[in-house]
Amino acid sequence: MCWSGKGCSIWPRGLNLTNPEPPIAFKNVNKTYDIGSTNYVVKGYTLSINQGEFFCLLGQSGCGKSTVLNMIAGIEKPTNGRLVKPALVGMVFQSGALLPWLTVEDNVAFAGRMLGFSKSKTAKITKQYIEMVHLQEFTKRYPRELSGGQRQRVGIARAFATESNVLLMDEPFSALDPVITDELHEDLLKMWQETHATIVMVSHHFDEAVKLADRIGIMKEGVLQPIMTVGVKRPRDEDSPDFLAEVKKIRQIMEG
């Protein structure tokens, strides 16, 4: 389904659906910090994330899930082990990480400008993604003139505007109220289905992970627990017994 009503060909994400190679693969990756003694933040990490998959990393604060995301983004490097990652990713940050001196339009266009897209291409994708996040009426506003939810929409549009096939999201909805979060979940799922992007999201909300993800990787003290495949059909009803059973399963793993 092409929900934008403008034809799917407007998002040429360089996606090769016939390529079975996972865009992200960790093989026995460790990340340590030397603080007098060696401290493992991520330990023996092995994971493959498939193309077009919505993968959620779940865990308590400080368990190393953001470090995993930062390694995929190239913000941090693994101490050892093998990591296959895309050269370019789009990323949504918890704070939005918007530039306060740029308007909504310019913040979204920033990615394209910095990545060397032509002016016409940047203008086109900026317009498209602003429409996708329903901010057409706010293009000339500055971030401080927007609500928290609207700012995060700008952050999502900016990440998609990189035209990368992989999107990383670092607790993007944790500072938002439940109603806005629900709206953004719906919009994000539509954008994901529309663009076939691979999404890796970090969260600490069990129900959010079950609602959005194909698979969930639970982390405890830097170690990845067995991957959980979400067995609830989409669209997912948060009150359905299947949904609640999955949430219960996660809780048991977390507490076990």
Added chain:
Amino acid sequence: MSTILAVTIGIVVVVLLVLHFANPSNKFDINQISAQTLLTAAINTFLRLFAAYVLSLVFSIPLALLIVCTPRVQGVLLPVSDVLQSIPVLAFFPVVIVFFTASHQFEAAAIFIIFIAMMWNIVFTVIGGLQTIPKDVQSAALVFNVFGIRKFWYITLPAIFPFLVTGSLLAWAQGWTTVIVAEVLHTYIPNGKLSQDLLGLGSLLVDSSAQGKHAVFAATLGIMILLITLINVLVWQRLLHLAQRFKFD
């Protein structure tokens, strides 16, 4: 419109600077001060402050970047800068004068001392500004392949703009204080004469006061207050207002 105005003012200042330093008009007799002399003095003082300010910006921003972005350098330069900025600028003015008078560069001596007085305000406010750039924004720059000079231009410079404005405001305040003594060179030059002073609002204030020329003193003070007020209203207030847009939450 404001861009055209800013460019026009910029061109006028640069032309005045070139004319001033190509043919400095520093000869004056405190007993014969005309309105034109007062106007020349105001322009001279402004140009000295402006030249010192530009030097301060050119020196301070890279120094602050070096201190913040290089942890090893930070360990050395930050305490050194802290000590240096606490030394009263006038304490080593006589040494500076001896150095510059050897080549008869009186104008350069005054500008140098104003520069020293101005720059620490900018260095430390810019250091503060650089440290407030959110980690997520730094990470976003990395993800969007924004490095080096492009990062400085598109992220760092706008991010430190509010701090640069505050630092500049403090620097100019310090500059106005220092310029009063920086122009009165005869008191620092061994066996100095009044004729060695640079024509400016500072030297007119000091010399007219010393000679009991109350009318000249009052007129000079009035022009100085007017000039400071005009710069504050036309430049700093506008920049402070604009800086609000550049602040992170």
